[in-house]
Amino acid sequence: MKNFIKTFLVLLFCFSLLSTISFAGDLELIGAGATFPYPLYSKMFNEYHKQFGIKVNYQAIGSGGGIRQLLSKVVDFGASDAFVSDEELKKFTSPIVHIPMTAGAVVLTYNLPGNPKLKFTPSLISNIFLGKIVNWNDPEIKKVNPGINLPDLKIAVVHRSDGSGTTFIFTDYLSKVSKAWKNVVGRGKSVNWPAGLGAKGNPGVAGLIKQIPGSIGYVELIYALSNNMPYGDIKNKKGNFITPSIKTVSLASNTELPDDMRVSLTDTDSDYGYPISGFTWILVYRDLANGGLSRKKAKALVKLLWWMTHEGQKYAKGLHYAPLSKKAQEKAEKIIKSITYRGEKLVK
Numbered sequence: 001m002k003n004f005i006k007t008f009l010v011l012l013f014c015f016s017l018l019s020t021i022s023f024a025g026d027l028e029l030i031g032a033g034a035t036f037p038y039p040l041y042s043k044m045f046n047e048y049h050k051q052f053g054i055k056v057n058y059q060a061i062g063s064g065g066g067i068r069q070l071l072s073k074v075v076d077f078g079a080s081d082a083f084v085s086d087e088e089l090k091k092f093t094s095p096i097v098h099i100p101m102t103a104g105a106v107v108l109t110y111n112l113p114g115n116p117k118l119k120f121t122p123s124l125i126s127n128i129f130l131g132k133i134v135n136w137n138d139p140e141i142k143k144v145n146p147g148i149n150l151p152d153l154k155i156a157v158v159h160r161s162d163g164s165g166t167t168f169i170f171t172d173y174l175s176k177v178s179k180a181w182k183n184v185v186g187r188g189k190s191v192n193w194p195a196g197l198g199a200k201g202n203p204g205v206a207g208l209i210k211q212i213p214g215s216i217g218y219v220e221l222i223y224a225l226s227n228n229m230p231y232g233d234i235k236n237k238k239g240n241f242i243t244p245s246i247k248t249v250s251l252a253s254n255t256e257l258p259d260d261m262r263v264s265l266t267d268t269d270s271d272y273g274y275p276i277s278g279f280t281w282i283l284v285y286r287d288l289a290n291g292g293l294s295r296k297k298a299k300a301l302v303k304l305l306w307w308m309t310h311e312g313q314k315y316a317k318g319l320h321y322a323p324l325s326k327k328a329q330e331k332a333e334k335i336i337k338s339i340t341y342r343g344e345k346l347v348k
Contacts, residue, residue: 027053027054027055027296027297027300028054028055028056028057029054029055029056029057029076029077029297029300029301029304030057030058030074030075030076030077031056031057031058031059031066031075031076031077031078031079031282032058032059032060032061032065032066032069032075032078032079033059033060033061033062033063033065033066033067033069033070033078033079033080033165033283034060034062034063034066034079034080034081034164034165034166034280035060035061035062035164035166035201035202035203035220036063036081036104036106036165036166036169036202036220036278036280037079037081037101037102037104037220037280037321038058038060038202039222039223039226039319040101040102040222040315040316040319040321041058041060041079041101042058043315043318043319044308044312044315045058047312047315048304048307048308048312052303054300054304056304058079060201061162061201062160062162062163062164062165062189062200062201063079063080063081063082063163063164063165063166063168063189064162064163064164064165064189064190065162065163066078066079066080066283067080067084067088067163067283068163070096070283070284070285070291071091071092073291073292076284076291076293076297076301077282077283077284077301078282078283078284079280079281079282079283080165080280080281080283081164081165081166081168081169081278081279081280081281082164082165082168082169082189083098083261083262083263083264083279083281084096084098084262084283092285093290094285094286094287094290094291095285095286095287096283096284096285096286097260097283097284097285097286097335097338097339098260098261098262098281098282098283098335099261099281099282099283099284099305099309099332099335099336100261100279100280100281100309100324100328100331100332101279101280101281101282101308101309101324102279102280102313102316102321102322102323102324103249103250103252103253103265103277103278103279103280103321103322103324103328104220104221104222104249104277104278104280104320104321104322105220105221105244105245105248105249105274105276105277106166106169106170106173106218106219106220106221106276106277106278107218107219107220107221107224107231107232107244107276108120108125108216108217108218108231108232108234109206109209109216109217109218109219109223109224109229109230109231109232110209110215110216110217110229110230110232111209111210111212111213111214111215111216111229112136112150112151112153112213112214112230113151113213115229115230116145116148116149116230117230117232117233118141118144118145118148118230118232118233119144119145119232119233119234119235119241120144120232120233120234120235121144121234121235122174122177122178122234122235122275123140123177123178124140124141124144125174125177125178125234126174126177126178126180126181127140128155128157128216129157129159129174129181129193129194129195129196130180130181130184130185130194130195131157131194131195131196133155134154134155135152135153135154135155136150136151136152136153136154136155136214137150137151137152137153151214153213153214154214155214155215155216156196156197156212156214156215156216157193157195157196157197157215157216157217158196158197158198158199158205158208158209158212158215158216158217159193159196159197159198159199159205159217159218160190160198160199160200160201160204160205161198161199161200161204162190162200162201163189163190164189164190164201165189165278165280166202166218166219166220167188167189167190167191167218168187168188168189168278169266169276169277169278170218170276171185171186171187171188171191172187172264172266172278173266173267173275173276174187175187176266176267177267177275196217197212199217202219202220202223203223205217205218205219205223206219206223206224206227206229207227209229210227210229218276221244221320222319222320222321225320231244234274234275234276235275236267236268236270236271236272236273236274236275237267237268237269237275238269238270238271238272240271240272242272242273242274242275243274244274244276244277245274245320246316246317246320246321246322248272248273248274248277249273249274249277249321249322250322250325251268251270251271251272251273251274252265252268252270252273252274252275252277253265253273253277253279253322253325253328254270254273254325254327255268255269255270257327257328257331259331259334260335261279261281261328261331261332261335263279264278265277265278265279266278277322279328282305282308284301284305284339286338286339286340287339287340287341287342287343288301288302288339288340288341288346289341289342293341295341298341298346299341299346302336302339302346302347305336305339306333306336306347309324309329309332309333309336310329313329
């Protein structure tokens with residue numbers, strides 16, 4: 001009898017353990033949005049699945065698509081490199097929150113013979129993307145890059161064709177440094193481009209630039225690095241030419257941060273900060289029940305968000321993203337703690 005009871009308890013324990021593993025394995029969180037942080041998110045979600053058995057299905061469809069899918073409540077979370085504007089927030093029937101995940105650099109990458117290291121001023125960037133400078137041996141480019149043999153080659157501008165947070169960061173920067181750009185084009189996730197060819201996502205832009213001699217475009221730093229593509233140094237507000245890196249992005253993000261974390265990092269005041277830097281956010285409904293989540297999913301999502309803003313940050317540097325500063329992490333903690341399910345706080 002004792003042996004029977006002992007065997008029964010062992011079997012009961014094994015069944016319970018298997019049920020727990022099955023429960024974790026059956027749970028899947030759905031997200032969509034920015035391509036800017038996709039390499040980092042892919043790494044984070046893979047590691048999280050290994051550790052906790054929770055699968056995260058994330059589709060890198062662009063920030064605009066991520067916001068639209070969150071609005072339509074077809075995903076558990078959205079992701080964007082552009083904070084949602086006051087006008088856009090009014091479209092949501094329930095409040096949403098912005099949780100910063102990392103900061104990164106939008107870089108200018110190009111396809112030239114020998115791919116020399118180039119420098120760019122705000123005026124130069126604006127005039128190229130406005131279509132005013134159309135050849136690589138233009139005097140303005142030569143003046144900024146003395147001693148470099150620039151070819152007599154037509155410039156082919158490449159930009160995003162989809163609603164993009166990377167585009168928002170880039171056009172936000174140009175709107176700050178160029179009155180002509182601000183008046184003619186402005187900032188946004190999608191804009192009416194004066195010149196160039198469109199491609200979908202950071203991978204699409206990088207791929208098109210690699211195919212077209214004389215092309216130039218903007219991508220997140222990791223996409224240039226992973227494709228062995230050159231990228232330029234950019235003159236910042238203090239007059240220094242800055243190479244995009246984890247360090248220079250971190251310097252740009254060392255600024256006053258609002259409680260809702262809807263903040264722009266472009267055109268930084270930092271002496272050695274990279275001027276086209278930006279946060280990227282995960283967006284969720286403040287009360288997750290209003291986003292259509294079950295209580296089980298809501299608890300799992302909040303646990304994931306806390307892990308991403310804490311333990312998950314160790315994966316950022318290896319993929320050339322800047323980890324959250326202590327100040328940004330503290331803001332993220334407060335936002336996550338404010339998330340509820342039918343009014344009940346999910347983080348005590």
